[in-house]
Amino acid sequence: MKFNNPVIKGFYPDPSVCKVNDTYYMVCSSFQFFPGVPIFESKDLINWAQIGHCLTRKSQIELETVGSSGGVFAPTIRHNNGRFYMTTTNDTLRQNFYVWTDDIYGEWSEPVFVDQGGIDPDLYFEDGRTFFMSNGVDDFGKGGIVQCEIEIETGRKLSPSRSIWAGTGGRYLESPHMYKINGLYYLMAAEGGTEYGHMITYARSESLTGPFEPYAHNPVLTNRNLGGYELQGVGHGDLVQDGAGNWWIFHLGFRQIGRWLTFHHLGREVFLAPVTFGEDGWFTAGHDGTTLISIETDRIPETVVQREKKQYTFGNTDWNLDWARLRHPVEGNYRLDADKVTLQGTLVTLDAPATPTFIGLRQRDFDAVISCDVSLDWSNKEGEAGLTIYMDENHHYDLALRKTAAGYQVIERLNIGDIKSVEREIALSDDAHEATLVIKSEHERYSFFLRSGSEDILLGSAQTRYLSSEVAGGFTGVLIGLYAVGEDASAEFTNFNCEYL
Template identity: 70%
Template sequence: MKYNNPVIKGFYPDPSVCKVGDTYYLVCSSMQYFPGVPLFESKDLINWNQIGHCLTRESQIQLDKVNSSGGVFAPTIRNNNGRFYMTTTNDTTHQNFYVWTDDIYGEWSEPVYVDQGGIDPDLYFENGKTFFMGNGTDDQGIGGIVQCEIDIESGNKLTSSRSIWQGTGGRFLEAPHMYKINGKYYLLAAEGGTEFGHMAIYARGDSISGPFEEYLYNPVLTNRNLGGYEIQAVGHGDLIQDNNGNWWMIHLGFRQMGQWLTYHHLGREVFLTPVTFDEEGWFTAGHSGTTITCFETNRLSDDVVQKEKKSFTFENTEWDKDWCYLRLPHTHNYILEQNKLTLKGTEITMDQPDSPTFIGIRQKDFNAIISCDLSLMHGEAGITLYMDEHHHYDLAVRKDKNGYKVLERLNIGDIKSIENEMDLGSNNQATLIIRASHDRYNFHLYTDGKDIHLGSAQTKYLSSEVAGGFTGVIIGLYAYGQGSLAEFSKFKCEYL
């Protein structure tokens, strides 16, 4: 069969995967958004269904006023003796921790902290022992992939932290994962930074603590030399063996806007690439070491059909799975119903590293029509295309002493500009429409049977290459102003 990449679209970076029985489970980073660590399941590695989040309570994760692209970094999911573990880093507080559950559809535990620095932690279980690994500096001050043994019940270190591999010499050695395959220990990692030079590398050895022999043809997977190709920055992967014994790599990558538009604004996404072992136990990945948009493979049954959801509405999404908040929400300001959303604004704006009244869904593709009906009682409310507090585009309705106005506002770094506004008089209701393409957003007001074009803006100013950071555009619904009150209905995001 043929399948298309990415297999999970939109801002779902740093994927990690495990398999229990015939079911695969996957987690991703969530940075400053809450709930933390989206959790997916699949039967075929192609079609993924979000079943929840790992971090759903304030007691599990400190996100108050964390910096954008801070918060929850690269998680790892593993299962040991029937129990699921998810380990991650709060990069803002510099704490590594894990949570666990015996019910993948239920709540996860309170965090168990591990006194080892660095980021991108990994858990490996063997013969009743638990090894904790990440990238950082060991107890002797040596950098690299750092490992210690821990007590899984308490998180206490049972051995000192020791640097076991320094990689191949590329910058930003990160994302380590350990596997035992046919008696050998394989250490998969990433180098090059999670951008255009990203790459997956690996080594193997006879002991879990090394020494490790580097794969002669590293990097095993990278698109760094594919100039102009849509998929870039592949790396930060996790190996998984399917039910038929085939190996795959689940990894991140991003889609740049166009052949020569070297920007990305949808965030880092989830890709699937075949892995093949040779007779000597070394493996290769992808199409000549690259990830492509479409793989044709006999590893998947022709009965498997890759399905893609094209339309997202209030009615066909779930508030606690598909939607997210900026940092820890003030829940009394949200009334979430099956076909309607009511927001109460505060004096906290989207320009602050705080928690404004905001609930959003990830933009999953370039071409889309986003629309909703808005009824505003007081203050300001609307749709925002949000990258971070310094980079977002707003299509909003505002009430002032003269009545109501609709406005198009662009926030690009230190430049905050109302590009266009239009009086609505005493009419407090509006249909807001954003038409998205790979390189532009167009802002529209629909009123009195007329589609009024208010203006447009380039998507590249909401890209990571301009804004910085590790997230992607979130389609947010927001309200602002003390006493503001807004009702949203008929929300729809349709991908073309």
């Protein structure tokens, strides 16, 4: 069959996967967004459905002081003796921890902390023992992939943390994962930074603690030399074996906006590539060591059909699964109904590294039309509510219905670093306190409209590149958000529709 990458679109970076019976489970990073660490499941490796989050309570993760692209870094999911474990890092607080559950569809435990530094932690289970790995500096001052044995019930260290592999010399060694395959220990990692030089490398050993011999042809997977190819930034992978014995690697990557336009704003997404072990026990990955957008394979039955959702509405999305909020939201500011949303504004704006009244969907593809009806009736109050294309507090484009002392108006505002500019205002009649807002998204540009009857009135447009990671920095991607700003003032959103073209 033929499948297309990414298999999960939009800002879902750092995938980790495990298989239990006939089902695959995946987790991804969530950074400053809440709930934390989305969980997906699949029966066929290609079609994934979100089933929950690992971090759903404030007691599990501190996000109040987290800046953009801080907070919850790369998670790992593993299954042992009937129990699921997810280990991750609160990078802002420099804390590695794990949570567990016996019911993948239910709640997860309170965090269990491990006194080992670094990020991108991994758990490896063998013969009743548990080993914890991360990238960082060990107890003796040596950097690399650091390993210790822990007591799984408490997180207490049972051995010193020791560096067991320093990688192949690429910068930003990260994402360690350990596997035992055919009697050998394979240690896989990422190097080069989660940018255009990203790559996956690995080494193997006869011992869990090394020494590790690197694969002679590292990197085993990278798109760093595919100039002009849509898919870039390939790295940070996790291996899984399917029911037929085939091996696969799930990894992150990103799609740049044009062949020669090296900008990406949708975030790092989930990609899949085949892995093949040779007779010598070393493995290769992808197509000549690269991942392609379209892959032909006989490893997946022809009966498997890749499905893709093209339309997102209030009615066909789940508030608890598909939508995300910032840091620790004030629950009383949100009334989430089946066909509408009522948001209670505060004085916190989208420009603050704090907790505005905001709820958003990850943007999953370049070309889309987004529309929503927004209603205000604030009498003497001032403020605004509307749609935002949100990367972070310094990089977002807003299309809003605003109430001032002069009356109601629709505005287009661009926020690019230190430049914050209302590009156009359209005044509404004195009794008009509602508007239909429309955003048309393309690879290189967003365009902003006020719908009046059958006519869409253009307010302006802005380039997508200024919301890209190359401009904004950080590790997240664009969300399509609904927001409200204004003290004790509410806004109602109805008829939301996001349709990918």
